[in-house]
Amino acid sequence: MIAVVRSEWLKLRTTAIPWVLAGIALVITGLFVLVYFLNHGAGGGGQRQAIDNGWGPPHPAYPHTVVQLRDLLGRSLTGYIFALLLGVLIITVEFRHKTVTTSFLVTPRRWRFVLGKLLMAAIAGIVLAVILIAATLIGGGIAVSAEGGSFGSLAGQLGAVAPGLILVFALFALLGVGVGSLVTNQVAAIIICLGWFLIVENIIEAIWNGTVKWMPSGAASAAANVTAGRGSDIGLFNWWQGSLLILAYGLFFAAIGSAVLARRDIT
Amino acid sequence: MTSAIEVRGLGKRFGPVHAVDDLTFEVAEGRVTGFLGPNGSGKTTTLRMLLGLVSITAGSATFGGRRYADLEHPVRHVGAALEATSFHPTRRAEDHLKTVALASGIPTARVDETLELVGLTDVARRRVGKFSLGMRQRLQLATALLGDPEILILDEPANGLDPQGIQWLRQFIRGQAAAGHAVLVSSHLLSEMEETVDDVVIISQGRLVLQTTLADMAATAGAGTGMRIRSPELHRLAEVLNAVPVGWRQVAPDTLVIDGATPEWFGPFAAQHQIVLYELVNERRSLEDIFLELTQGFDASHPMPVDSGQSAPFQMPGAPS
Numbered sequence A: 001m002i003a004v005v006r007s008e009w010l011k012l013r014t015t016a017i018p019w020v021l022a023g024i025a026l027v028i029t030g031l032f033v034l035v036y037f038l039n040h041g042a043g044g045g046g047q048r049q050a051i052d053n054g055w056g057p058p059h060p061a062y063p064h065t066v067v068q069l070r071d072l073l074g075r076s077l078t079g080y081i082f083a084l085l086l087g088v089l090i091i092t093v094e095f096r097h098k099t100v101t102t103s104f105l106v107t108p109r110r111w112r113f114v115l116g117k118l119l120m121a122a123i124a125g126i127v128l129a130v131i132l133i134a135a136t137l138i139g140g141g142i143a144v145s146a147e148g149g150s151f152g153s154l155a156g157q158l159g160a161v162a163p164g165l166i167l168v169f170a171l172f173a174l175l176g177v178g179v180g181s182l183v184t185n186q187v188a189a190i191i192i193c194l195g196w197f198l199i200v201e202n203i204i205e206a207i208w209n210g211t212v213k214w215m216p217s218g219a220a221s222a223a224a225n226v227t228a229g230r231g232s233d234i235g236l237f238n239w240w241q242g243s244l245l246i247l248a249y250g251l252f253f254a255a256i257g258s259a260v261l262a263r264r265d266i267t
Numbered sequence B: 001m002t003s004a005i006e007v008r009g010l011g012k013r014f015g016p017v018h019a020v021d022d023l024t025f026e027v028a029e030g031r032v033t034g035f036l037g038p039n040g041s042g043k044t045t046t047l048r049m050l051l052g053l054v055s056i057t058a059g060s061a062t063f064g065g066r067r068y069a070d071l072e073h074p075v076r077h078v079g080a081a082l083e084a085t086s087f088h089p090t091r092r093a094e095d096h097l098k099t100v101a102l103a104s105g106i107p108t109a110r111v112d113e114t115l116e117l118v119g120l121t122d123v124a125r126r127r128v129g130k131f132s133l134g135m136r137q138r139l140q141l142a143t144a145l146l147g148d149p150e151i152l153i154l155d156e157p158a159n160g161l162d163p164q165g166i167q168w169l170r171q172f173i174r175g176q177a178a179a180g181h182a183v184l185v186s187s188h189l190l191s192e193m194e195e196t197v198d199d200v201v202i203i204s205q206g207r208l209v210l211q212t213t214l215a216d217m218a219a220t221a222g223a224g225t226g227m228r229i230r231s232p233e234l235h236r237l238a239e240v241l242n243a244v245p246v247g248w249r250q251v252a253p254d255t256l257v258i259d260g261a262t263p264e265w266f267g268p269f270a271a272q273h274q275i276v277l278y279e280l281v282n283e284r285r286s287l288e289d290i291f292l293e294l295t296q297g298f299d300a301s302h303p304m305p306v307d308s309g310q311s312a313p314f315q316m317p318g319a320p321s
Helices: A002-013 A017-041 A047-052 A066-096 A100-106 A110-146 A151-155 A158-182 A186-207 A216-223 A239-263 B043-050 B093-104 B109-117 B133-145 B163-178 B214-222 B234-242 B263-272 B287-296
Strands: B003-014 B017-028 B032-036 B058-063 B078-081 B151-155 B182-187 B199-204 B207-213 B226-230 B248-252 B255-259 B279-283
Touching: A002 A017, A002 A110, A002 B093, A017 A066, A017 A110, A066 A100, A066 A110, A066 A151, A066 A158, A066 A186, A066 A216, A100 A110, A100 B093, A110 A151, A110 A158, A110 A239, A158 A186, A158 A216, A158 A239, A186 A216, A216 A239, B003 B043, B003 B182, B017 B043, B017 B058, B017 B182, B017 B199, B032 B043, B032 B163, B043 B058, B043 B151, B043 B182, B078 B133, B093 B109, B093 B133, B109 B133, B133 B151, B133 B163, B151 B163, B163 B182, B199 B214, B199 B287, B207 B214, B207 B287, B214 B287, B226 B263, B234 B248, B234 B255, B263 B279
Parallel strands: B017 B207, B032 B182, B032 B199, B078 B151, B151 B182
Antiparallel strands: B003 B017, B003 B058, B199 B207, B226 B255, B226 B279, B248 B255
């Protein structure tokens, strides 16, 4: 299986997918960080008012509390949708360019092909998470420093935030492969994923209260541990329950996808 | 002679359509077997069933008794070159081969060897999207050869090759057979394969029409043919021909055709009667003619009796008996 993953890694980095996706994800994460600082600068966070009142301890205008710093670092969580698309693209690109013919000649047992993609996607998801966290740390850290805070205070929260983000990215990339194994048409798979997260989930949540914790996005928030200690307050699972839920979704789709693929004629 | 590939009662239904029906043939080691039939006759479907890409609805297709999917690292035993479109356009030629090599435990040094073998060394670092059809065909061949397999399956490999490329392909295929490998190569043109193949398997409408050796097919082609003679003394030639028991007919003012004659007979005959000849042509039907008759005139509801694997004498539609 290691050999298959090495082959998959070479396949992935010889396509435009990782570069384009990572680029888009970086830009969007950068925008989120920027918006975060703009809000603070405009007094949206309420800190400036505390200073103006002239009493009580002076509050700096930059993120300095643990919650604020973690919140800033956690901005890149929004990139998990890109991890999902990364997973979708990793498998559907083979059908789009018909390279799946060669892949099935090399790996005629098709569940092994899907398994290789799942492992590759999980690794690629981790790499994407690390890139985005690093970008957030650098961008956010520079901004915090410029406003008088310390880079180190932000970096100090890395250990609390990064593992959850990495976990969520790996699991969502895996979920993407599951979806892509079932819906091998690239465009259809992307539309289904985006449509689910942007529209369908919101509708379901609006109709049935409390379903959010069963939704992939709710599970992502839980698994990322951004609600540490508050999970139950807002009706989410804890981090490992959320992780298992995403994993279960991913493997469920991958199992059905593998079974369908095993019967499919590649012509 | 051992069989490298065995196809037994193979069938494939797409809904109500029998794309391949009760197909049985063998491919021998150390020989090149031409898999011939018109477009849409079921060649590609058969090859894809052999390779586990298309599911089988009846019968079996095996390599030394094992299905493709049951082979350990199949690309090291069976090399396949199917259609020339299945490359990722941004991937470099050598990277494409490396993905296959890595997954199959083939040393990556073999990548350069195969690129050299098919003459793509100069473009190894070029993206496949920029390749011509001929270059893609060569890269497909390189992919098939990567695992140094003992069995090669090539689907219309001559498509898109220029005349030099086809010449190269012929020598290449002959070289593979000479090395003891079994080669199954499909084509819709017999003429393309005539100089390359040892055995022929001809199918039409998904059913076997004929399995024989090319030599036997050529021998049969020779039967029932004639000689075309051009001579300034046609009337005198006609006189002497009327004295012997052969049929002839005039086809032009200075040309006639003698049925069933051979040069060995006619040469001395003409010399004996001191007839001046301008032209003496052995008029045999080409293999391509026979191939076309077999595949076009073949009625799928009445298959010809075929003794598979043997070079059985066969009756050709339209052939004089």
